Amino acid sequence: MLETPLTAQARLALNRYSSDNPIRTLLPLWRQFEDFLQSHSRMPASILEIPEDTLRAYASYLDYRDCHVDDALVALSAVLLVCLNAGYSGKVLRTIVIPRIRRPVENRQWDAFRLRTYQPLESSQLARSRRRRAKREVCAQDAARPDNAPM
Template sequence: MSESRLSEEARIALSRYSSDKAAQTLLPLWLQFEAFLQSRGTLPSSIPDIPEESLRAYATSLDYRDWHVDDALVALSAVLLVCLHASYNAKILRSIVIPRIRRPVQNRQWDAFRVRTYQPLEYSQLARSRRRRTKHEVCASDPARIEDSVT
């Protein structure tokens, strides 16, 4: 099976600006994006000709996949990096984001932010309930705290 013109351009752009190992890592993510373009019926002749709407639609589709947040961000970043190296308009690329909610991290003394999905991930809910349970058990088993609260 021959490689498409977009894949050839992506391979050339990646090999020009990064190592072979980086190209091997990023190219499968690019091929997923190319499959997304083919499913939409819009396969442009070159990377700079990819419509901005297609990039935004891909970012939105990553939001609805059953992926971890980090995996979705890596997939989008790989596509944007290939586009950047292939001379796509950088101003447009900066505006392409996965539409997720950004909220401040709780109990932090600085203004750090984390990406939070619309529905909390199951493992984070389990970890939060374990922390609460451990904290409650420590408070309940510490007699000094009980005496302090009484006085």
């Protein structure tokens, strides 16, 4: 299979790493981005000629595609990493985010950051409703006990 000039540039940009793992991991995600470029705009001659608006459009495309938020983050991060290694401005790349995802929020329980999304994941909603239901049941059982009656 023939490589496009952009894929060849991406491979060169990723050759700076000492192993082949980044190339095997990131190039398929880069090819998905190239498919997006071919279907939505003309192909630029080099990675540095990719317009900032096209990268933003790709982030929005990933947001509205039917995939998990984490998968969209990985795909966008792979494209941005290739662009950064190719010499694209880091200042510009920092401003490109998936619209559904907010900035990192400090988690007060740990010294770590977590991503807060506009739409909570279904699993977290189910866990939250189970915890609420369990709390209500415990409160109802406590209120029904005769030893808790006011004196």
